């Protein structure tokens with residue numbers, strides 16, 4: 001008789017990464033240990049979904065949530081709360097906890113699964129994205145791409161890393177770039193501008209990719225897999241950690257109008273310096289009407 005056994009593979013942090021985190025920053029190290037629990041939980045559910053359907057709820061148009069998003073957020077928020085009871089927590093699924101008001105003071109911001117649509121369909125690109133924000137800007141960042149077991153992290157002023165090794169953005173002539181983006185998923189009122197921007201880019205370079213997880217896209221830009229990335233309609237938890245990863249890897253990150261208000265406006269363009277310049281210039285041309293209105297909302 002042939003015995004068929006299945007093994008559940010779960011993402012784990014390597015010893016090298018653990019040792020590096022311990023040296024880099026104690027808060028980040030603790031956050032990574034907490035996230036590790038959630039990563040294990042998500043990977044197990046990802047394996048199980050191959051034989052058992054996931055319970056998916058719909059929050060809004062193309063805005064999905066699963067029990068796994070909620071479970072991941074609970075694990076991480078409870079872990080952080082125990083160690084850092086005074087640091088408020090903002091999560092995608094449950095928002096801030098009762099009694100907590102978010103101020104200029106530092107706060108944690110979490111996307112428990114960035115790429116929920118991918119996760120729900122078994123498309124293997126999704127991440128946990130956690131950042132600590134101070135004075136409106138991320139200062140600690142962790143993005144874990146679960147299926148590839150890749151731990152991207154950064155501390156302000158100390159560089160960006162992937163599994164214990166420093167990473168840098170890759171600046172190449174625009175004709176040699178690969179650019180990441182996200183398709184509009186709910187607000188289609190700027191579809192024409194998006195299509196024109198994308199159309200102009202892909203006629204001049206190696207092309208564009210839509211991976212389905214903005215946190216992963218930003219981590220890929222920080223590590224040079226993408227040379228740049230742009231998207232509008234993002235939520236702050238999709239991008240807070242990735243913004244710091246790109247900056248600490250030597251990249252430039254702004255909103256579509258050159259400002260530093262990505263977390264409020266939801267639009268972002270980033271990349272190696274010359275790539276950021278080129279993509280921003282294309283965006284500015286196609287979004288000129290919004291610039292003229294002097295509104296940062298698009």
Ligand code: IPD
Nearest residue numbers: 113114115116182212213214238
């Ligand atoms: C989504 C992903 C996706 C982006 C969407 C986001 P979620 O986040 O980052 O790439 O295009 O705008 O909402 O909902 O999977 O956490």
